[in-house]
Structure formats: C-alpha cells, structure tokens
Amino acid sequence: MLTFAGILVVLSPAVLVALFGISTLLRTPVGETVYSRCTAAAVSTGLAAAVWILVAMLMTDDRQVEVSLGDWVRIPAAAEQHAGEPPGGAVGVSPHALDEPHFHFTMKFMFDRLSVPFVIMTFVLCGVISAFASRYLHRDGGFQRFFLFLSFFLLGMILSSAAGTIETLFFGWELVGLSSALLVAFFHDRRGPVVNGLRVWSIYRLADAAFLIGAMSLHHLSGSGDFSGLAGQGVWPEGRVDIPQQSVLLVGCLFLFAAAGKSALVPFSGWLPRAMEGPTPSSAVFYGALSVHLGAFLLLRISPLLDRSPVLSGLVVLLGAVTCVFAAMAARVQSDIKSSLAFASLIQVSIIVVEIGLGFRYLPLVHIIGHACLRTLQLVRAPSLLKDYNSMINALGGVAERRSALEQSRYQRMYRFAMNRGNLDSILDEFVVRPFTAALLWSDRLERRWTNWLSGENK
C-alpha cells in the first residue's frame, strides 16, 4: 500500500507535466480554469498520498519506505552490452541483488524523515502558489506558460526530494534549474529578465557540472548511486559511510560546490536578487522558499559524508558563515522589497548551512520548513509593503530616523561593500567568465587559422 502511495506522490506531478506539456505542444487552447483545476487536483492527490505515508510511518515506526521503478539504464560489467532496457514497472527489487552491473541508472524513491517533510512542504507551497497565481495571472498572455513551468518545477522538486539515488536527485535538480531559469526570464520581451535568467542558468550549469562529477565519483567509490547504499545500514540521519576520508572530502567538496550554486552561497550569491524578475508568485515559491533550499537539502541528503569528514563539515560551516555575514550586510542597504527579502532568505539559508555543518540534522530541517513558509508569505505579500509600512507608522505615531552608530569612514566602507554586493558578480566575471571566454575565443581563432591553412586560404 505504501508503495502505491509513493508512486502516487511522484506520478501526480508527472501526469500534470504530461498534460500541460502535450496541450502546449498541440497548441490546444485550454482555459485558465482548466489549468488551475488540474494543478489543484494533482497537488491534492500528491499531498494526500504524502500525508498518508507520513501517518503510516508514524504509526508503524517504519522509518524508510523505498519505491523502485527499476533500472532505466543498465550497462553490464561484461564487454557486450545490451543498453537501454525499457523502463520497467517492477517494483521493490533491490538492484544490488545478483550480478553487479557496470553502471545502472535506477529510478528509485525513498521516503524517510528527510524526504517526507520536504515533499509535503513542496506540495503545500506549490498548491498555495498555484491558487494564488490562477488569480494573479488572470488574463495574462503567459498564463499557460507559467503553469507549465510551475508543473515542471513541482515535478523537479518532488523528484529531488524523494530521490533514492543520486541520479534521480540529479534529474529532479535539473528540472528545477531549468524551470527556475525559464521563470526568471518569464517576461522575455524585456532584456533585463533574459539577461538575468541567463545568468541564473549559467551558475546552475556550473553547479550541475560539479554535481555530476561528484555523483560519478560517488558511483565509482561506492559502486552505486543509492543513498541507502551510501548510508550503509543506517536510516537517515544515522547512516554511516565506509569510503576513505580523502575521497569523502573530494566528493563532498564537489557536492558543496553544487549546493553553493543552487543555494546562492558565496561566491554565487549575486544571482539570487537578480532572479526576482518573474511574476511575484514565482519569485516567492522559487527563491523565497523551495529552490533556494535545495542546496541545503542536498547537504542533508549526503550528511553521512559530512559525518565522516570533519574537514568537510568545517568547510560547510565556513561557507555558511561567510555567506551569512555577506548577506546580512547586503540586506541592510536594499531599498526595494524583493531584493531585501532575497538577501533575508540568503541569511537564513546560510544559517541553515552552518547548522548542517555543525552536525545538526533535525534542526536545519525544521528551520527550512519554517523559513520557507514564512518567506513565501512575505514575498507573496510584497506588494502590500506600502500599506503595511503606513499602518506601522500610524501605530507607532511617526517615523523614527535610523542612524548608524558606526564611525563615518568605516560606515562608508561597509555601505559601499554592501551596495556593490561585495562585487561578487564582477569578481566571477573577471576570474571565471573572462578567462573562459578568452580561452574559447583563442581556440576559435586557432581553429580558423588551422582550417584556413588546410584549405589553402591565405588569410
């Protein structure tokens, strides 16, 4: 029964994506109400199934439910390969069983104390936001597009939260990244959103690259991408890994890099405020609540690695702390509500990362959930700022001038740092983008010269 519920959790957003995707591809004109009703139905089904799992787990004290959709790709160890087995519906067979394949990509989902709260939170917030958006985007030309992206996002979030293998997590992670970048560039008739969307996308790609390398190394080291395998016999968060310390550090650093990109930790923080280009509800659910926490989620998921390596944990704490200081300063000079909330989110995300680094497991989880709900509410209410501010002034009986106690030149320096957002973006441009494009251009020139020489053109 629980397996059925587990399948339902994953299936409902997948069906939604298929529905919206196909209707978009076929260009069938579908009304706004159909879109919002479908979303509501999918979300409530998924949510009900997830709650069911939660209740069952609480009652039976079963702390881990695994749902496997079988191997989607299987490359045997032997030289002759029959690649690409069709997606099987076989359920619940452990892939570890008999002959160990060279590589296999298993679609497997795991419901445990980490993923179930995350899945429930995702459904609740996405559901609320879709209800909000169905009125907020009424009559907008991009209504259907918005809901299509939202369904992709929902599927991505559910896949990565409930992922039982590192590959599944990566699959969901990619969907989240893609839909995020597309929603940042939602208003593609203006330049700003497109430029910023591209920036978000590039940083996600960097993070993805690190993730992919990390996942491959992990595969190489532990023989499979299963989290349950990785965690040995223990159930989250009590898993233990038996991989050499050095390798743990290496793989961990790659994952940390990926998490930093996704959660906008230093030095990638610049994209977070820039991502506030889409419609208000998408900013709320993506950058206030869900997608920004995905990096922290990844760290929680691979927490057995952190437990194994104190150095890695130290790095996590350090990165979180640096980001926290940076974000706290930048947040203080923002004069618009969305940037201000973006940095406020970043502060909390970085504190959550610090908590993870310090070895807490349940605390960051609670913190993530609380923060996501509160921040979504704040972002959704962002347009009320003027009214809220006014009623606050009325209640207080006037405006109080805020003055800094800091000495003038120091204050100026700090203000400048905060106003320039630490110049993180330009530093990335300078030390990553420039050399990178220069190298590409150089190879381009080289290739041209080479082909010209080959074809005998003298130029």
Added chain:
Amino acid sequence: MSVVSEPVPEAAVVAAEIRELAELLPLQGPITAFAFLNPLQGLEHLPVFDALRQAHEIFGCEPYLRESEYRDLVARGRITAEDVQEILQQELGVERRSVAGLIELHEMRLSQLLKLVYPVSLNELDWVLAEADSLRRFQSTIPLEHRERLLNETRHWLQMVETSGESAALQLIRSVYRGGRREVSEQQMESICAGLLWKICLQRLESVSAAAGSAAGLIRLRDAVLAVTGQDPDELVHDVLSGFCAGWLDQGYAQWQMPNRDSGFVAAFCAVYGQSSTGQRRWLRGLPEALQGLCRGAVSPVESICQSLSGLAVGDADRRSLIRQSLLALRGWAGMLWQTETRPDRVFRSSPNGTLTEFLAVRLILDRLAAEWLIREHSGGRKTVGDTVLQAVSQTAQQQPLELTARYQAFVLLQLAELHGWSPQQLFELSEEGWSELAGAAVAFDQLERRRVLHLAFEQHLSRQALDAVSRRATLPLVVPQTPQVQIVTCIDAREESFRRYLEEVCPEIETFGNAGFFCVPMYYRGAAEATFTALCPVVIRPQNWIVEDVVYSLEDSHRQRAVARRILGRFSQRFDSGSRSSVSGALLTALLGPLATVPLLGRILFPHFMAQMHSTAGQFVAPPAVTRLRLERPEGVPAGPHDDGIGFTLTEMVTMSERSLRDIGLTSGFAPLVIFMGHGSSCMNNPHESAYHCGACSGSPGGANGRALAAMLNDPRVRRRLRERGLDIPDETWFIGGLHNTATEEITFFDLELLPSSHVGRLRKLRGVLAEACQRNAQERCRRFDSAPLEIDQQAALLHVRERSEDLAQTRPEYGNCTNAVCFVGRRGRLRGLFLDRRSFMMSYDRAQDTTDSMILARILGAVIPVCEGINLLYTLSAIDNRGWGSGTKLPHNVTSLLGVMDGASSDLRPGLPWQGVDIHEPVRLLFIIETTAESMLQIMDRNPNVAAICRNGWAQLAVLDPQSSRIQRFLNGRFEDYEPRLGQLSEVAASREWYAGRRDHLPFALIRPQLAVVGAHEALVE
C-alpha cells in the same frame, strides 16, 4: 552629432535648459498619492497630434494603437466605414481631388485605411513579401469585375507589345514572362499581371522618390556605440544608476541610510563610488578619478555637465536634444528626483535644490566611461571614442532606408492597383508627373497618419454615440423631483454615474449632484489613528488649512488605551518584520514561528473572505473609538498651521468654502431635509497602486473627511446665518451628513450620526435601505466587466463577489477605477436623468440659470474640471495605447522600491503610470466634454483661462456645448463651434439598467431608461 567643437557654453544657459526640459519628465510623485495628470503635460502648448508625433520621437512610445488593432475595432463594429469617411471628409475637405487621373484622393485613402489585405508596417514588409503569395496572386478581396478586367487587359497588352515589339515594355514583360507558349492559363496570367504591377511600381518609384530619407539622428554617444558595437552602454549605466537612485530616494525602508544622503546627490554618489573598491566592475574602475573634480568641489555640477558636453563636441543645437535625451533615458528615476525636488511637501525625505542637475552631471560621466569601455572591449583597444562616432555616422549614412521605403510604397501601390483595377499598361504609360503625384499621395499618408485618421474615426464613433444620446435625451423634459426627500452630492467620478443612476432608479425622489470629490474643501487631514497629515485636494492645489480628527472627550480614556495597544502591536510588527530579515533573530523567528505562517498564507489565499472578516473583527479591538469629531474651527486671526493652535478653519473660511461648494453645483434652493456629501474611496489588498483607485480629486486618498467637514460646517447655525445674509437660505429642517462610498466593496459609511436630530432618524433609516439596494445593483453592473464573475450573477452574489475581490491577496483588479471613461458632462442632472451612460461619463452639476452673465461660476468650475478630467482621461488613454511606454506595464513583476514607487523585477527604471491590469478594458479616446452653456460663454472662458484654452484649442480633449434651453448641440472643431447634426435613429429604451446590460461584457451603446423619464409623482415617500 556634430564634430565641430564649440566654446564651453554658459553654465547658466545649461542650468536653465535642464529646468525647462525637466517638464518632459513623468509627473508622478510618490505612488501613495497617485496623481492623474496628462503624461504629456510638457507638450500641452502644442496641438495634440503634433505633440503626439513629437512624443513618439522624444519618448519612443506609440502615440496610437497599432493599425491591426484599429482593424480589429473595425471588425468589432467600434469603427465603421462611415466614421472613417467622415473623418476623411473633415481632413480633405468636400472638394474631390484626383490623383494622377486614376483615383480620387479620398477613395485612395479610404482603401489604404480599410481595404488593403496586408496593412503591413515597414518592419513586417520583408516577411510578408517572402511568406505571403502577394506578388503572384491577387488579393482575395478584389472585386470580380476588376479581376476580369485586369486579366483581359494584361493579355491584350502582352499581345500588343509582342507584336509591336516596343523595347522598354518588352524588356519589362520578359522579366516576368518568357513568352512563347500561346496558351496562358488564368492562374498564370494572374501571376504575370501581379508580377508586372510589382515591377512597374518598384521601377517607377525608385526613380521618383530619390529625395526622402536622412541619417537617423545620432544624438547621444550611446547611440553611436550601440550602432557600432551592438552593445548598449545604457545597460551598464542604468544598472548603477537605478540602484543608486533607489537608495538615494529611499524614504526609510533600508536599514542603513546612504552616507552623505543629506549633503546632496553628488556628495552621496562620491561616498559610494568616489573610492575604488576591490573587485569593482572593470568599466567603473576609472570612476573615482573621473569623479574627483565633482567630489572635491573643484567643479560645480553644471560645470561638470558643460565639460562632459564639450567632451562630446556638441553643438548648440544638439546640446538641447542631448540633455533632453540624457534626462529621458532613465526618466522614471529622473522624474522622481525632480518631483521630490520641486514638491518637498509630498515626501518624507525630499531632494535638495539642484538634485536633477547633479544627477545629470553624474550620468554624463558614467555615460562616457561606459562608452569608452565598450569601445575598448570591442576594438581590442585600437579605437577611440571619436573613431567610433565617425564610423557610426558613416554607417547610418550608408544604411539606405530608401530602398526599403521604396519597396514598401511599391507594395502599397500594388495592392491599390489590384483593388482599383489599374492595369499594368495604365501604370506603365503613366507620366512622370502622374507617378510623382501617386507616390506623393502614398508617402504623405504614412503609417502614423493612417493610425491618426483611424484613431479620429474611433473617437468619432464614440462621440457620435454620446452626442446623439444626449441630444435625444435633451429633447425630453427635465426630470427633477418636485419635493426631493434626499439630496446626495457625489464625486464627479465616472464610477458614481451608475451609483447615482441606481439611487434614482430605486427611489425617484432622490436628487443627485456631482462635484469634485474634495467638495471645495482643500485641507491637510490627520485621522484619529494616523500619524501624519495627508493632503485632501487635487494635486495642483496646496491646502492652507490643517484638520485633525479627535476622539470625543468622554471616550478619551479608551482612546488612549487603544492607542497604546496599537503602538505595542505596531512595535511588535516592526520588530517581527525587521527581525525576520536579520540573522540571529531571523533564525529564531523562522525556525520557531515560521510554520505558523502557513495559517495566514493558506487563509489569505484560499479563504480570503473569511480571513478578511477575522482580521477586521480583531482590528476592532484596537481601532480608535467610533465617536469622533473633526477639530474644525480656529479663532479668527490665528495663522493656520500643523500645530495645535493652527488647526481648523476660521468662520469666514467656512462660510466662503461652503458657499462656493453649494453655488458650484447649483444647490441654492429647494433643499431636501437630508443632504448627503458622499466622498469616495476604495479598499484592496496587496496592491501598490491602491491610491489610483481612491478619489482623484483628493490626491489619491479617500475623500470622506472632506464631505464630513463640509456637512459639519453647513450644520453650524452661525455659518447658516452668514450664508442667509448672502442670499443662500438653508431651511432649518435641513440636515447635512458626510459619507464615504467605498467603490470597491460598495459599502457606505456615514459620519457624525450621533449628532443627527431625532426628527431625521427615520428618514435616514429608510435612506439606508435605498442605499443598500442601490449598492447591490451597482455591484451587479460592475460584475459584468469582470471575467471571473459569471454573467448571470444575482445581486447578492455580486455584492459578495466585489467584496471578495477587494479582500483577495492575489487580485490584481480589485476594481476598474475610472477605466472606460469617455465623456464628461457639465450641467444639470435633470437633463440627463434616465440616460444609461455605462459608467463612462464624469458628471459635474452646474446650473447656468444661477450663474452670472459672464459665467463666473462655470469659469471656476471648468478651471478645475477640465484639467483634472483631461488628466485622468489621458493617463488612462495613453497607458492603454502603449502600456509599456506610458503606463507601468504589467503588475506581475512589480517590485515596490524606496517606498515611493514600483519597478519591474529586480532592478529597473521606476515605472510611473497605470498598470496594464488597470487599463486592459479601456477604450483609448480623448475625453468629450459636453457642457450645458452657450458657445459664446465657452469661448469667453477660454479667452480668460489660458490653461482651459490650451486643452480645448489644442485638442487635448473634445468639446461640445449643449444649449441650456433646447437640444441644440455645438461641437468645437478647428477652433470654432459648429452645429452638430444628430443622426436619426431611435435611442433604445429599456425598463431598467439591468435589462440593458444583462448578459453583455463589452462596451454598450447608451440607452434611455423609460420609467425614469416619467415626472416624479407620489412614489414611496421617505417621510415617516
């Protein structure tokens, strides 16, 4: 851009130029006091269509709808062929002129406007030529006999040329048809004919139109850089400036205030950018050095501007346009700087004098740095700024737009030739003069001209509907209740049209009036639970009086307790808000209380109505006690001011104001026992543009306090005595009440009811029943415009629907405000009573019989009403025409910034104006004023008031006068009044408003409501 170097211009001249050009910047101040002003006020001294053409060039915004949109309007019947013909006749005169002996000019234009199958713009041309079959097939719409004739004549010509062997013609024919085979199918012939026509048009036009076209003006350095490198320096500059301006203008949102904020724009800019910072963007690395002069004070901002300009080698003529374009490039922020500089009374943190100049100085420095950097990057350091400019100039000179325009005109002529059956031979043999005439006629009627004529036709259609309806109604008798039981004075606002109509429908013994919603009582007002004064009067007026609301003495203790409770709550919410955005307390709050946020989150979004009720119930515990008074009077001789002694009006001021208020609307006799002054406001959630839904005549605030103040004055026996001395006799049994109509929720609030004499209580009780019914009907009518309300919605459900809209966090259209406004009537209500005006008309009451012979009253009414209504109308109209350009774009990505306005997304220019969600059903037409007076009086008023004259004579609004004694209407066209011929045809008559609009969402024609026209008899009286 001229390359001649000029001596450094006088600083004073530049400073004056900046001040002058600042008039072009957006006029919106803080968004919390939304100002409805003509976005093109700076060009009001020009005739409207010249101004629009200029504005198109200056601002780069569209002056009219797109041609395809007008075509849609034609298809929907909002423009008819007769309308277009009529406009063409007005434009071209009655006399018919022939073009090249082929066609009448009149007919040619009509074809160009309505009949071309492909009304393409220049940009679409190549696509249409490549994709559509238009060069091989005739248009589908050409008449059959033309088709036959064209084919026959072409066949005939082909044979003739083949036999005669005329070389030029033969050569031409050979280019589309090789000849040879005898039998040519009809389809082939069609293709040959179309091909021939195209070739002929193209050949002849290229020889004719060699003159047109000049290099597009490269005024700013940025244009040159963009043309050469393909990258926009403005993007770099605006990234810095938007962020900086937001921080500089911030009214207190950011926790850290900008250093040196109070020392001026340049000083603050120097504090932030005057020193190098690690990792600074490359193009900004030269900034500290470039700013040195300004920061040290060695160079004044104006001198710095002069230096920058001379660095750009700008001539005197170009200098002005350069300054203008540099100011307008980031016009939202620049405009807000200018507004806070010139109207410091409207903001908490104003800008010192000279801020705009300092902004320009900084901007020009940044412009130079960005341009230099992009050029260096693009050319690998090989090129200088001068080279780039030269290159850009030569590039644009080379890019001959000539060829494209020639093809464009050829395409237009090709379509015309097919439509009117001009054969290839006819065109081939047309003389040189004939061609230049033909081409000239086509060129003169360019895309903007066509759109202008279509726009005029659109306006004509609507104006005729309105004028016909008014003239028909005016033939019917005046409807005024003999002994009105209640008189209700509402705002002039178009939203109140339906409200008044329903009041009269529900209870025919009610008489209604319209007046500007501040009721001639301009004041700064502070409510009992408010901390600051708000100006309650039109934006153009600066009030001279301060009024506060006090809780009555007997409830003072409870007031004090509740104020303390509010302060505690306020401090808590402030702590919570800033705490949730900080680190340590934020962590505690989010981790501990965060999950609780799901309650308001789910509640507000899924059950908005329930949550709103909970919220208001809870709010009642801390709201100030219900019984309050306005502190209205101050002793004679004490100067007014925002301090305790200066609060209130003197008795004389009260008498003057109340007299003016009553005389303006002609309410000087026949007072009913109850007279209500009903201001209006609105309420909605989560909407930065909320102020745009409040009363425009109260600077975007609710106007309840004005009506309340006026009622209190008029209830004062001393005021009444003084008024009586001035011939304004208010009977003792008349009682005045102030009220507030919430146009979003359809709720009515009355003030100071505890003072109501017991003799009037029963009357008020009955009135409330009437009001409740009228509000329900009004809500029902409003619902027809909301897609999310079913068309068959009943009254109660409608009321619930509009209330839910205003309580919904996700609702971007709580109401439609003055959207769809098109007419403004100034005159006696009795003349229009019973006319269904579809909430499209502003209505001001005015009785000419009570005016002086030289129309003093009308002059002072129009002095306010014309600019105010014109401003509202043009803001809606221009925002609807080009919402991105004139309005603020879609609300969805709006981001409240600096507590002053909104910008798009993460960082952009400030976006003043109305959002798309506020204007999406607006029909963009200029307002039609219909004034009940004579043409002579109107002309006199125009002569006396230059502002009114500019608006009417330059055509910023349309004007007509309705004769006070008859149904004669005269329209103001081309500087004089002309008699209007109403079209015959019956105005529809219905039994009730509902019957007319039921089941329809779109704009409706006007109609008569029959029962309303009956002389009022003994209907259900309000007397006990």
